[in-house]
Amino acid sequence: MKDTLFYLIIYDLPDNDLANKRRTRLHKLLSGYGKWTQYSVFECFLTAMQFAKLQTQIEKLIKLEDGVRIYVLDAGSVRRTITYGSEKPAREQVIML
Secondary structure: OOOOEEEEEEEEOOOOHHHHHHHHHHHHHHHOOOEEEEOOEEEEEEOHHHHHHHHHHHHHHOOOOOEEEEEEEOHHHHHOOOOOOOOOOOOOOOOOO
């Protein structure tokens, strides 16, 4: 398995028509990279190259009034994650035939 880090991505965009369109596009973008866990929260296991590509795409999409936070966590942080009522973050296994 390639070296990956765990990225917790949280976003908050204003409540107006233009921001709503960006929010939808951001949600669709992040859905291609990770797991949607809460309303504006995604958990992603990404390689350095995947993360660089995602950063570029986010930077092109968001505006100054938008808020996007990305927390970079190592494997130890993921193992120490405490969850209630849901699963711990885990990289989904992909089996290719």
